[in-house]
Amino acid sequence: MLKFVIKRILVTIPVLLGxxxxxxxxxxxxxxxxxxxILGDEATEIEVEVLREDLGLNDSFLEQYTNxxxxxxxxxxxxxxxxxxxxxxxxxDRIGITIxxxxxxxxxxxxxxxxxxIISAVKQYSAVDNITMILALLGITMPNFWLALMLVLFxxxxxxxxxxSGLYGPLYYIMPVISISAVSIATIARMTRSSxxxxxxxxxxxxxxAKGQTEFIIIFKHALKNALIPIITVIGIQFAISLxxxxxxxxxxxxxxxxxxxxxxxxxxxxxxxxGGVLVIAIMFSILNLLIDLLxxxxxxxxxxxxxxxxxxLKIAKEEG
Amino acid sequence: MNDKSNTLLFVRDLTIYYITDDxxxxxxxxxxxxxxxxxxxxxxxxxxxxxxxxxxxLMRLIPDPPGKIISGEIVVNGKNILQATKHELHGxxxxxxxxxxxxxxxxxxxxxxxxxxxxxVIRLHEKMSKEQAYKKASDxxxxxGIPSERMSEYPHQFSxxxxxxVVIAIALACNPQLLIADEPTTALDVTIQAQVLALMRELRQxxxxxxIMITHDLGVVTEICDKVxxxxxxxxxxxxxxxxxxxNTKHPYTKGLFGSLPSLSxxxxxxxxxxxxxxxxxxxxxxxxxHPRCPNKMPECETRCSVNTEIExxxxxxxxxxx
Numbered sequence: 001m002l003k004f005v006i007k008r009i010l011v012t013i014p015v016l017l018g019x020x021x022x023x024x025x026x027x028x029x030x031x032x033x034x035x036x037x038i039l040g041d042e043a044t045e046i047e048v049e050v051l052r053e054d055l056g057l058n059d060s061f062l063e064q065y066t067n068x069x070x071x072x073x074x075x076x077x078x079x080x081x082x083x084x085x086x087x088x089x090x091x092x093d094r095i096g097i098t099i100x101x102x103x104x105x106x107x108x109x110x111x112x113x114x115x116x117x118i119i120s121a122v123k124q125y126s127a128v129d130n131i132t133m134i135l136a137l138l139g140i141t142m143p144n145f146w147l148a149l150m151l152v153l154f155x156x157x158x159x160x161x162x163x164x165s166g167l168y169g170p171l172y173y174i175m176p177v178i179s180i181s182a183v184s185i186a187t188i189a190r191m192t193r194s195s196x197x198x199x200x201x202x203x204x205x206x207x208x209x210a211k212g213q214t215e216f217i218i219i220f221k222h223a224l225k226n227a228l229i230p231i232i233t234v235i236g237i238q239f240a241i242s243l244x245x246x247x248x249x250x251x252x253x254x255x256x257x258x259x260x261x262x263x264x265x266x267x268x269x270x271x272x273x274x275x276g277g278v279l280v281i282a283i284m285f286s287i288l289n290l291l292i293d294l295l296x297x298x299x300x301x302x303x304x305x306x307x308x309x310x311x312x313x314l315k316i317a318k319e320e321g
Numbered sequence: 322m323n324d325k326s327n328t329l330l331f332v333r334d335l336t337i338y339y340i341t342d343d344x345x346x347x348x349x350x351x352x353x354x355x356x357x358x359x360x361x362x363x364x365x366x367x368x369x370x371x372x373x374x375x376x377x378x379l380m381r382l383i384p385d386p387p388g389k390i391i392s393g394e395i396v397v398n399g400k401n402i403l404q405a406t407k408h409e410l411h412g413x414x415x416x417x418x419x420x421x422x423x424x425x426x427x428x429x430x431x432x433x434x435x436x437x438x439x440x441x442v443i444r445l446h447e448k449m450s451k452e453q454a455y456k457k458a459s460d461x462x463x464x465x466g467i468p469s470e471r472m473s474e475y476p477h478q479f480s481x482x483x484x485x486x487v488v489i490a491i492a493l494a495c496n497p498q499l500l501i502a503d504e505p506t507t508a509l510d511v512t513i514q515a516q517v518l519a520l521m522r523e524l525r526q527x528x529x530x531x532x533i534m535i536t537h538d539l540g541v542v543t544e545i546c547d548k549v550x551x552x553x554x555x556x557x558x559x560x561x562x563x564x565x566x567x568x569n570t571k572h573p574y575t576k577g578l579f580g581s582l583p584s585l586s587x588x589x590x591x592x593x594x595x596x597x598x599x600x601x602x603x604x605x606x607x608x609x610x611x612h613p614r615c616p617n618k619m620p621e622c623e624t625r626c627s628v629n630t631e632i633e634x635x636x637x638x639x640x641x642x643x644x
Binding site: 305 | 380410411412413415422424427433434446488
């Protein structure tokens with residue numbers, strides 16, 4: 001099991017390398033001169049040229065990329081062009097808010113989505129099922145920034161009961177969490193429903209009925225745990241999307257999180273910030289995926305044996321070779 | 322026991338349909354039989370004859386929708402199971418009647434240990450602490466010939482034959498009065514089949530359990546059953562004790578079944594199979610359901626279905642030839 005974890009962590013290294021290369025190349029070829037943006041329109045051509053030299057913008061692509069990578073390995077993500085503060089510090093200041101929002105949204109989505117999906121599956125084709133699935137379809141198709149705007153319009157403008165922007169207390173979380181989690185709720189509910197529908201038709205569910213087990217325990221102990229693998233996958237993906245998708249919602253609600261920070265940085269051609277932000281999000285994605293994979297083994301003993309088998313095989317191979 | 326007739330199970334006119342959008346599938350059409358304590362009934366028929374549906378009906382486990390028990394009576398220990406409440410059924414299933422399912426590969430929950438799954442049924446029906454239940458579960462496992470150290474393993478770590486033993490252990494864990502075995506050996510290879518049958522025979526003697534053995538294998542029936550009921554298109558066409566059915570075969574369908582078995586003792590050039598296929602239970606023919614395939618067909622067979630006729634004591638035939 002430990003071997004598996006180490007292997008999985010090693011696999012993320014090329015992924016992260018790829019991410020840095022991709023984002024670096026994209027920023028390199030984007031129009032706009034950061035030196036000019038930093039100094040403003042009044043600066044002379046010579047001043048701009050000096051700054052370009054200082055920032056290393058005149059170096060070749062490969063040189064720039066190598067320098068950047070060396071910095072990253074040392075834990076230095078560069079300095080923000082705009083504020084002059086190290087990028088890592090600026091990201092650390094903001095990432096907490098984004099993670100908190102994404103976690104709250106995902107928890108909310110799980111708490112609503114899984115029971116909704118279970119009820120839909122157990123009462124398949126009933127009115128409850130139909131209504132839940134129509135709502136879920138709405139949730140998936142509705143763009144979340146639009147939902148965010150509608151929520152603001154209704155709760156802040158008309159009813160004036162919820163604050164429209166900022167993040168200064170529990171009340172401020174309500175609308176962002178709802179708008180970020182709408183898609184997640186819908187996706188999780190749909191996945192739970194279809195996964196449960198498949199499981200409750202299985203022979204072993206009939207076996208537990210034949211034992212005289214009560215329906216409640218059959219659904220929650222026997223069926224749900226078996227249906228959990230695809231649901232966990234979807235929850236993981238949705239959590240990752242919430243981390244990234246907060247970008248738009250943070251903009252709508254003026255939340256000072258990583259998303260808004262990055263959108264501002266892109267507008268300002270603030271290369272180090274964009275690169276650093278993307279890298280941090282990529283790392284979070286990788287960690288999340290690793291956790292999900294480990295969770296599979298926890299839920300399903302068959303997958304656990306597989307992991308153990310593969311590490312056993314490795315051992316045998318090493319002993320032989 | 323105080324029941325004077327010693328009858329454990331009493332089934333009358335059990336009719337089960339599956340009502341689907343494409344029509345009504347008449348899976349079981351008025352079957353009746355009795356079973357005494359300690360007796361074993363073999364329910365024999367082709368695939369699709371309604372054997373499993375009948376068994377699930379006895380457990381009240383027909384998936385509804387689409388399945389519906391249309392009419393009939395199932396009386397176990399003097400209680401009509403068709404009128405039992407949900408709560409009564411929880412006490413009935415697994416305790417009074419339990420079932421061994423057809424496919425051991427899928428009958429066990431893949432994410433619970435074998436011990437958990439055996440202990441579950443024990444804890445449901447017996448007032449026992451957790452430790453006692455697991456102790457009994459390990460005893461059950463030993464009883465079916467699996468070392469109790471394997472309690473904490475998962476079904477995927479067991480072979481097919483061992484899984485079937487686990488299923489049997491679950492079914493027998495609470496000493497049920499009636500055990501329904503739905504083709505318990507079909508999914509197993511021949512050596513394991515013999516082992517499982519021997520095990521079931523042994524356990525039946527030990528606990529004096531009544532059994533319904535569902536099978537399409539006439540050989541299995543002779544090994545384990547006292548009585549036989551031959552099912553065709555949801556009806557019992559012939560029933561009686563082993564001798565009645567094997568030595569004194571009456572119904573053309575039963576004759577056909579035996580005719581299609583190769584025999585070691587007599588030499589025949591060709592087997593005589595039953596021609597045609599089992600009718601679609603959603604579209605049964607008028608009259609006797611067997612008439613399109615029957616070698617002894619009479620004009621009347623197309624319009625009228627025979628009543629169950631007792632031709633000798635305990636030997637029933639549903640055929641116009643014997644009415």
